[in-house]
Amino acid sequence: MTERVVLAYSGGLDTSVGIGWIAEATSAEVVAVAVDVGQGGEDLEVIRRRALDCGAVEAYIADAKEEFATEYCMPALAANALYMGSYPLVSALSRPLIVKHLVRAARQFGASTVAHGCTGKGNDQVRFEVSITSLGPDLKCLAPIRDLALTRDKAIDFAEKHNLPIDATKANPFSIDQNVWGRAVETGFLEDIWNGPTKDVYTYTDSPEFPPVADELVITFDAGVPVAIDGYPVTPLQAVQEMNRRAGAQGVGRIDIVEDRLVGIKSREVYEAPAAVALIAAHQELENVTVEREQARYKRLVEHRWAELVYDGQWFSPLKRSLDAFIDDTQRYVSGDIRMELHGGRAVVTGRRSDSGLYDFNLATYDTGDTFDQSAARGFIEIYGLPAKLAAARDAKFGNAPELGTQGGISA
């Protein structure tokens, strides 16, 4: 029986050529797998047709937008996931989902190998192949660009020679990956890290420079998940789409960073993630109101690790699963409303209310109604500061008391 390869298919030049390229190099049959994670662009039916026209024996097409929003973006939101403090893991989140569909397709069509169009320099090859190890350990991996020397020039030649139905002349200077959680843009003149991004880099966001009037909205969360916007019920996908539209119009969520790849390279990437950035800001603030202090402090460490694991392709790893259990537990009371103003590139929380919050007006107030026993503070500080006091006395004894300096002070 002829071997079969399932190929993660985008409909673009590289993976379209990849179909025939793999078939020629391995004499296997190629099954194209296209997964819609909200990347927009062409209709799935058009992509299916093209895959078959390029020589695929079967095409597996999945609209996975809702699944992506619910099972990947929502956990990232619960984790306030920002790699290196700013990147909302756009591409890193979609890879494990795409792999799930690749493995499903491999089973359905009896394939022994999974192929993807990643280069040998990025994180995505790692994410694909490590995820495959978890979900289909018996499956082999193949990356035509990396393993079968499919360069861009060769791809263009191949497409022309075989009359493939793709426009190879429409060369985009950027490498772009996008989905509902955001958009990543790299290469071209952005590789000179002193060059500022030009207008044409952005499509999810309008320039924050001349914004329309401020947009105020209320996001309702239930156990960490946005369930309504301005009182209208939304699914996770609708919440993300609506926030992309509204925050995007205000230029919220533009990120330009040099990041540390898993393969050791520092690379420059420009991101647009209006919904992710605005929703994380809202969610973080609701957590400030509802999550107990020690749990919240510990959660920040867990969030940091969670983001690194997901960035590093460990979505299906045991540690990531354990951290998910922790994060899940912290979301029990993260319910309530956040009022937010979107304007000129910023998403700013202006109000919060929650029935499950820990904010106690009477404990916090400086006005009448104060129920906080200030007299208890004295004794608390005395005992809390005791270790520091003992250490300072020892320093003094050994002549190691901290320098006070001689600067400042006015004497008459």
Ligand code: ARG
């Ligand atoms: N650097 C990002 C990551 O590793 C995005 C990768 C894909 N980017 C791209 N422009 N094709 O998650």
